[in-house]
Amino acid sequence: MTLHRKILADIEEKIVSGAWPPGHRIPFEVDLAAHYDVSRMTVNKVMGQLAQAGLIERRKKGGSFVSQPKAQSAVLEIHDIADEVRSLNLEYSYQQLSITRRKAIGEELAWFANGSPGDVLFVTCLHLAAGQPFCLEERAINLATVPAALEADFISLAPGPWLSSQIPWITAQHRIQAVPADRKEHKLLNLTPKQACLVIERRTWNTSGAVTWVRMTYPGNRHVVTADFRPASA
Amino acid sequence: MTLHRKILADIEEKIVSGAWPPGHRIPFEVDLAAHYDVSRMTVNKVMGQLAQAGLIERRKKGGSFVSQPKAQSAVLEIHDIADEVRSLNLEYSYQQLSITRRKAIGEELAWFANGSPGDVLFVTCLHLAAGQPFCLEERAINLATVPAALEADFISLAPGPWLSSQIPWITAQHRIQAVPADRKEHKLLNLTPKQACLVIERRTWNTSGAVTWVRMTYPGNRHVVTADFRPASA
């Protein structure tokens, strides 16, 4: 573990935990350097990386501040469905369909396995907009990485927001495809048979390992995924 | 323009232009520092950014090398359809359907406009795998940014690869959705009516402005989009 990584992790933790809320003024580089007993160059490197990651904003003379929480939007947004629905001026609600604890099976073994087949918490739920089905969520949570999920209440709170609050910084891999609705989906989402659905599968990791796998099924005509990126260093 | 940005641009140009092809050994940091007459720290910063962008790979003791051209794959790959088809062990072919030069219309005005409505080159074409339709491409090229497109031969070469060879480093924005096939698509792509299609719209820019807009329509069951990303600095 290098010096600037330690400092980076420390400051990230402060921001993610809320100890330094959005808008909070971050100590000046000189002070941080003194506090961590490193040179200013090292602190500057850390702050540069935080700024590039969008966690903080920096202004000459003004200082550095914790950004408003749009941290993940830069690349491929991890949708908060509740926000999404509310931004359409519709009432959001959530409904749990099932929850089971079981051993990892099938593909989950390859995704989650760190040797022995671990336990997963499998949740299916429905997100609704104005009382109408909006999106079907099927989710497996790796209990080896997130044991606290057992004590979470997924009746009133969806697994996505709960995980976001628990597991702050992650790596994700997405698969996106269009599929015709099958029987289950057409029933749950109130679709006509074979209607086009947008299926987004996402696996996420943190530093301890695989966190969760989730499949979100949207009626295709009601949803668009957007992604910005810049390939080069620009 | 700062020192390390100049050096970054210089080395990027060498890589993108092919002067330093994939696999090429990049001069050592000490030599680069001497060549540009800067300190090694400055060169190191540049090389670090190039490595993070995926343009080069670095090995201790081994030196630094230009990466194989997967530069854009890190986030959301800009598919080279020919490669994609060949990776399925199918024969790839390409077919131009139409090409017209006209003024920008509709949404293109907002996308491309830098004041007056400029000219666009509008191309529709079909990508085929083993003689069967694989993907429908509809593309508008901003002639204000890419005037050379007028002289390109889009009969034998698809616009995508041609643009990639002309406009190296770009920013892109994607919209992805699932839609039922309409008449035109179901005819051109050989689909059953209302079959689920994956539609990817992409707009790209370079430093001079908007380059192109493209809509790719894939039969949903034949295509998956994948995207990796890491939200934080990790």
Place this chain on the structure above:
DNA sequence: GAGTGGTCTAGACCACGTT
């Protein structure tokens, strides 16, 4: 073992924006 990249330091100067 030798040479590379990775990291860090203790200074320095400057542009710029807030005051």
Place this chain on the structure above:
DNA sequence: ACGTGGTCTAGACCACTCA
């Protein structure tokens, strides 16, 4: 005007890895 971040330097030490 002042103080901040942005940048750059000329050193240094270390770990890793290839020969």
